[in-house]
Amino acid sequence: MAALANECDVLTCPICLETLKSPRSLPCLHSFCEICIGEFILSTERRSGHKLSSYPCPVCRTVVTPTNPDSDTSQWVLSLPQSKQNGQSESTKQECHMCKKQNNLNTATHWCRDCVDAFCNECLRLHNLMKFSADHKVVKIDEIEMSVSGSETELSLISDSCPIHKSKIFEAFCFDHQKLCCVLCLTLQHRKCETVHAFDEIHYLNKSSVLSSLESELIKMKSKVYELKEAIKFDKEKLDVIFTEMELNASQHVLCLKEKLDSLLDVFIKNLNLTRDEQRLSSEEKMEVVDKLSRYIEQLQNVSKTVQDQCNLNQTFIFFEQSKAELKSVVREVKDVINIKSVNNAEFIFSKTLDQVSSVESLGDIEFITSNSIDSDEFTRQLYPSKSALLDKSRHPLSYNNTSFKHNKTVNLKGFTIYGCVFVSETIVVLGGSQTCKDVLTGNIKTLDISTGNITSEYIIAETVKRLAYDFQSESLFVSCYSSKLHYLKFVKDFTAHVTLERISESVGGTCVFEKNVYVIVEKAVQKVSIEQLEKDVIPQTCFKTDNVCSSINGLEIDSKNKRLLYTSSDFGVVCSSLAGHTIFSYKDKNMKSYCLAIFSQGDILIGDHSGSVHILSMDGKQKRTVIKKCKKVVLIWDICLNKSNTSSVICGPDFIEIYDIVSTKQKI
Structure with a gap:
C-alpha cells in the first residue's frame, strides 16, 4: 500500500x-x-x-x-x-x-x-x-x-x-x-x-464469514471517517471565518487609529495656528507703540531745534514741560503694551501615549485557544464497533475441547414467548414466537441488535412462530408456524414480500437452508424445495423419513462443512444423517431433553437442554461436555443459534433471551 x-x-x-x-x-x-x-x-x-x-x-x-x-x-x-x-x-x-x-x-x-x-x-x-x-x-x-x-x-x-x-x-x-x-x-x-x-x-x-463482518464494519467506518472529514472541514471553515474576521477587525482598528490620529493632527494644527496668530498680533501691537514712541522722540528733536533758534526763554520752558509730560504719557503707553507677556520660544513635546505607539513592535498578540475538538481516542473507539473484526485479535480455531461461553447480556422481552431464533448478520438476530396484544394471541417476529440489546424492527403474523431459518444469498427468512404453515419473507433491514407456501399443508417443524434449498421437517419426514422455485407453487421433495411429530418443537440444522443434517428426535435425542437420510450417528442422554441445536463451523454440535443447560457434542457424536450449567434467566430453552463467525450465541425462551460471547480456551498443541 x-x-x-x-x-x-x-x-x-x-x-x-x-x-x-x-x-x-x-x-x-x-x-x-x-x-x-x-x-x-x-x-x-x-x-x-x-x-x-x-x-x-x-x-x-x-x-x-x-x-x-x-x-x-x-x-x-x-x-x-x-x-x-x-x-x-x-x-x-x-x-x-x-x-x-x-x-x-x-x-x-x-x-x-x-x-x-x-x-x-x-x-x-x-x-x-x-x-x-x-x-x-x-x-x-x-x-x-x-x-x-x-x-x-x-x-x-x-x-x-x-x-x-x-x-x-x-x-x-x-x-x-x-x-x-x-x-x-x-x-x-x-x-x-x-x-x-x-x-x-x-x-x-x-x-x-471473513468478509461479511468486515464489509459491514467498513461501511460503518467509512461513515465515521466521512463524519470526521466533515468535522475537520467544519473546523477549517470556522477557522477561516475567525481569521478573516480577525484580519477585518485589525484593519478596522488600525483605520480607527489612523482616523483618530488625523483628527488629533487637525486639532493640533488648528490650535497651533490660533496661537501663532495671537502672538503675531501681540508682536505687531508692540511694534506699533514702539514705532509711535520713536516717531514722538524724533518729533521732539525737530521741535527742540526750532525752539532753540526762534523762541524766548518762557516759550522754551513751556515747551520743555509740555514735552516732558507728553513723553511720559507715551512711554507709559509703550510700557503697558510691552509689559504684556508673549511667547519668545516654543518646543513640541510628543504625547507620551503616542510615543509608546511608535515603539510598539506589533499590532497585537493572537491568543490561540488549542483543544482537541476531535478526541482521537474517542474517535478510535467509535470507529471500531465494540466487537470488531478489525480491532480484535484473530482467535485460534474453536474445537470441541477449547470452546467456552461467556455471558454478555440478558434482554427482557416481557410477554414475548420466543420459540425460534436465527442470525441474519453478525450482530442482528431475528426472534419468532407469540405475544398477546389486546387479549389476542398473535405470532410475532422481531429483530434485535445484540450489541445494544434493542429491538430494531417488528412484524406481526397471524400464527404462532415455531422455527426460523435465513438464506443470506437471497436475503429470505423462512418461518414455520404451529398452524402447519411455512412462510417466507424478504428481509434486509425490514420485512417485506410475505409469501405462504400453500403446498405444505401438514404440521411443520425445524427448518434450515443449504445450497439454495430450504429443508423442513414435515410430519415425520424431511422435505426440501428449491428457493428459486418457491413462487412457482412447486411440490416439496421428500428427502427421507423421520420419527418426528411436528405438533411439538423440534430442531433441524445443516452441517455445511460435512454436508449432513442434524435434527432432534421424538425421544429428545440428536440424529445425524446424510442429505439422503442415511444415519451417521444418533446420540441420546436420558438426562437431557433436547428441542434445539446449532452447528459450529468445524462441525461440532451445540445442544440446548430444555432444563436450561447448554452442551457441546463432538462432531462424531461420541463426546459431550457442558458449557453452560444453567442459564441466568431463560428457564426453558426453546431455541439456540450461532452467528456465522461463531463469536456469539443467542439462547431464547419465555420472556427472555441471553446473549453469550464464544471464546476459545488456549490449548497447547
Missing part, C-alpha cells in the same frame, strides 16, 4: 489531498485542483493586504508570475495550463529513474513495487535480467492510474507473498503473535509458538 501511495502522489492535489479535479499546473510542474490553487492565490492576496504581482507555489515556494498580471486576481488561475485528466500532463509524465541517474530523459512505462522505482522499456528489460530483481512485482503505470481513478479494481494489490521471504507464500497463521507466516517464517521465528495453524485447519475461514 505504501508503494501505491508513492505511485499515486502525482494524481493527488497537495492542498486538499484528494484526486485531482480539473487539474492546473504551475511552471514548477506541481499540479493542483483548479479550485484549490485559485483559493490559495486569493488567500495569499488577502493576507498581503494589496494586489499581488506574483505568488509562491504551495509546495516548493517557487515564485510564479502570472501571464495576465493586470487581470483580476481571481482570473489568474484560468491562465494556468490544464493537466490531463488521467493525472499527468505531457510535461509531468513519470520519468525513468534509472535513465535520470544517467542524465537521460525517458518516459517511464512500468513501476516496480519492490524497488519503488519507475522504468522505461529498455531499463525494465535490464531490471528483469538481474537475478535479485527477477521476481519483483512490476505493473504498468497506466494500470495504476486506472486503478486510482476508480474505473477498475486493482486486484494485483492482493498478494499472498511473504514480504520477508519473497519467494514464499503465506500458508499459516500464528495466533500467539497474530502473524501471517510462510514456511520459512514458521521454521525461523515461530517454532516454539503453541497455537499455529495452517489455513486449512482454521475451520471458520470462508469468504462469507
